[in-house]
Amino acid sequence: MEPYESKILEMIEKNKKIVVITAENRVSLRNIPEKLNQNFIDVGISEQNLIGIGAGLAKLGFLPIMHGMSAFLTMRAFEFIRTDLGYPSLPSVLVGTFNGLSATANGTANGPTHQAIEDIALMRLVPNMTVVAPSDMPETLQILDNISKLNGPLYIRDSNCGSINIEREPFVWGKNECIVKGDNVAILSYGTILDICLKVSKKLSEKSFSHAIYNMRFLKPIDKEILHEIFDKFEKIFVIEDHISMGGLSSIIKEFAWENHKDNKITFINLRESFFRPGNFNDAIQNTELAAGKIYGKIINS
Amino acid sequence: MNNNFKEMDFNNFLLSCKKNVLKMAQNGGCFIGSAFSCIDILAYLYSNIFDIEKIKNMEKDRDILILSKGHAVAGLYAVLAQVGIISKDRLKNYLTVKDDLYWHPNPNIPGIEFHTGSMGHGLAIGIGMAFASKLNKISNRIFVVLGDGELNEGSIWESVLIANAYKLDNLTVIIDRNFRQANLKTEELIPLESIQEKFSAFGWQTLSCNGHNIKDIHSVFEQNSENVVDKPTVIIANTTRGNGIPLIEDNPKYWFGDFNEKELAEFNKILDNEMGESSDT
Numbered sequence A: 001m002e003p004y005e006s007k008i009l010e011m012i013e014k015n016k017k018i019v020v021i022t023a024e025n026r027v028s029l030r031n032i033p034e035k036l037n038q039n040f041i042d043v044g045i046s047e048q049n050l051i052g053i054g055a056g057l058a059k060l061g062f063l064p065i066m067h068g069m070s071a072f073l074t075m076r077a078f079e080f081i082r083t084d085l086g087y088p089s090l091p092s093v094l095v096g097t098f099n100g101l102s103a104t105a106n107g108t109a110n111g112p113t114h115q116a117i118e119d120i121a122l123m124r125l126v127p128n129m130t131v132v133a134p135s136d137m138p139e140t141l142q143i144l145d146n147i148s149k150l151n152g153p154l155y156i157r158d159s160n161c162g163s164i165n166i167e168r169e170p171f172v173w174g175k176n177e178c179i180v181k182g183d184n185v186a187i188l189s190y191g192t193i194l195d196i197c198l199k200v201s202k203k204l205s206e207k208s209f210s211h212a213i214y215n216m217r218f219l220k221p222i223d224k225e226i227l228h229e230i231f232d233k234f235e236k237i238f239v240i241e242d243h244i245s246m247g248g249l250s251s252i253i254k255e256f257a258w259e260n261h262k263d264n265k266i267t268f269i270n271l272r273e274s275f276f277r278p279g280n281f282n283d284a285i286q287n288t289e290l291a292a293g294k295i296y297g298k299i300i301n302s
Numbered sequence B: 001m002n003n004n005f006k007e008m009d010f011n012n013f014l015l016s017c018k019k020n021v022l023k024m025a026q027n028g029g030c031f032i033g034s035a036f037s038c039i040d041i042l043a044y045l046y047s048n049i050f051d052i053e054k055i056k057n058m059e060k061d062r063d064i065l066i067l068s069k070g071h072a073v074a075g076l077y078a079v080l081a082q083v084g085i086i087s088k089d090r091l092k093n094y095l096t097v098k099d100d101l102y103w104h105p106n107p108n109i110p111g112i113e114f115h116t117g118s119m120g121h122g123l124a125i126g127i128g129m130a131f132a133s134k135l136n137k138i139s140n141r142i143f144v145v146l147g148d149g150e151l152n153e154g155s156i157w158e159s160v161l162i163a164n165a166y167k168l169d170n171l172t173v174i175i176d177r178n179f180r181q182a183n184l185k186t187e188e189l190i191p192l193e194s195i196q197e198k199f200s201a202f203g204w205q206t207l208s209c210n211g212h213n214i215k216d217i218h219s220v221f222e223q224n225s226e227n228v229v230d231k232p233t234v235i236i237a238n239t240t241r242g243n244g245i246p247l248i249e250d251n252p253k254y255w256f257g258d259f260n261e262k263e264l265a266e267f268n269k270i271l272d273n274e275m276g277e278s279s280d281t
Helices: A003-014 A033-039 A047-059 A070-076 A078-086 A104-109 A119-125 A137-144 A192-206 A224-233 A249-259 A281-286 A292-300 B010-024 B032-049 B052-056 B070-082 B088-093 B122-136 B154-165 B195-201 B214-226 B261-275
Strands: A018-022 A040-042 A063-069 A092-097 A130-132 A153-157 A177-180 A185-189 A211-215 A218-220 A236-240 A265-269 B064-067 B142-147 B171-177 B205-210 B233-238
Touching (some): A018 A047, A033 B122, A047 B122, A047 B154, A063 A070, A078 A092, A078 A119, A104 A281, A119 A218, A185 A249, A192 A292, A211 A224, A265 A292, B010 B088, B010 B261, B032 B171, B032 B214, B205 B214
Parallel strands (some): A063 A092, A130 A153
Antiparallel strands (some): A130 A218, A177 A211
16 A cells, blocks of 8 residues: 555545546556545546546535546646636645656656646646645645645646655645755755755755755745745745746746846746657656756856 | 426426526527527426425535536526526626626526536536435436537547446436537538437437427436436437527527517517417516
8 A cells, every 4th residue: 555545545534525536547546446435436538527527526515636647637628627627616636647757657758648747837827726746755645634625626746756855844735845955046946856956955065055945836826925035035046847938937936026026046947848858767857957967067057 | 396386387387488588688699599499308307307495405415407508508597587596587687797697607596506618518517416426325316408519529428438337327418409509500510310329339328309399308207217227318309499489490590699679579479379378477
């Protein structure tokens, strides 16, 4: 039994209104369908119905947790998400897997059909949607602990990584966190890439280059309090994400800077506007701007 | 069976509903063709099958209707007003921003369970609600009204597969089979026949009726409730778009209609002549 599966079982034990639904995406659910009985529904490879059925259940008071691969979940079913969950603000959870530069099960080998590199942009567009990108499994589980409080849909960009193994502040819903304290530059990231940033951090520390790293997991609504702190404290800010340059954290930061008349020096490192070349994770990431060595070079030379 | 309406003259009731629709076919108009295509079925469900008090009180075990062909909503508003789920006065707010009575259904209107309008959503929503009833262990029924043109949507066929897979015997789909969609005849654009054979091959119980003949409608719904099978049911209701008004009947021009006072007076007269004087308008 995996931690995610145990968590789901524990939650349903307490709240029988939770229904786990999947569009035949069982990677994170392999051991629990039999245990969930009627609270588990596999709709087959049909993302639109995954959402429509979830919306019907949510409308009658159930809390659906809908699973799919991020690319198909957010794009194939986009209009269903926007119209059937977003407009009525139905409490519901979307768990998208294989997104960005997905290290999980070597997801980067899938190729463009499976790449979800605009999922955050799309989910941010949905009215009433909360968007969160956990960096590891403990964080995903902490997010799940809070879903009974939802008053609208939630998109979890589940990168399904193990654990980034660093001392963290206690999890607070809606709040982002500083995971490496320091001066000079601020590095803002989330999800899979946060682990890459920690590798960069190690190298920077070896050179005694002081820096701070922020886990920007809550992307919508964005935690403005921490952004004010960051913009006030750091002249140089690096925004690093495995998402295209439009609509993700890069856009969030640009919007924040414009709205608050900030003129900090900001560097954006992302997937620009296009698909990345598929391959094994280490190979695929080396071929992008998100390779640890390239990020390190940009920061140390800033 | 709802006792309040058991003895009622259905024809007279339907006439009043249709006259309610005519009131919305002006000053911005409504999809009158679609409304008059399925209004007999809607009027029957609300006058003979549904427990109106349960719907008014949003009781957990109320029957649920999803009008997936949302543009026919003028027909639904008309029926909801006639059975008293909303007041007839409220229809005067139609197409004003002070209320939520517009060209597609909004759940802020009592009796409307979900906002539809985008084709191909309502059946998935209805399936979710059918699952909810199973989980709640309640024996209500979920009815989903689909347009025949709506069967062009791929999401409908996903739903048809899923409802069969889970043997959703509490789900009844009614297809408003008027052989027309927005611009063309269905069989000229994307042929749908045989709908009966398609649903049957997908594992559904298939029934059909003349969607404008009350005896036939009554008989098919009796059959549906008596004949319990461990599968979902589809009722193919053979209908005519704009039924009852010769000018708009099966006329490709009048999927939608926005008429002047004179035209509407004429339509009212036609309905009175065809269906008899209504004592309750």
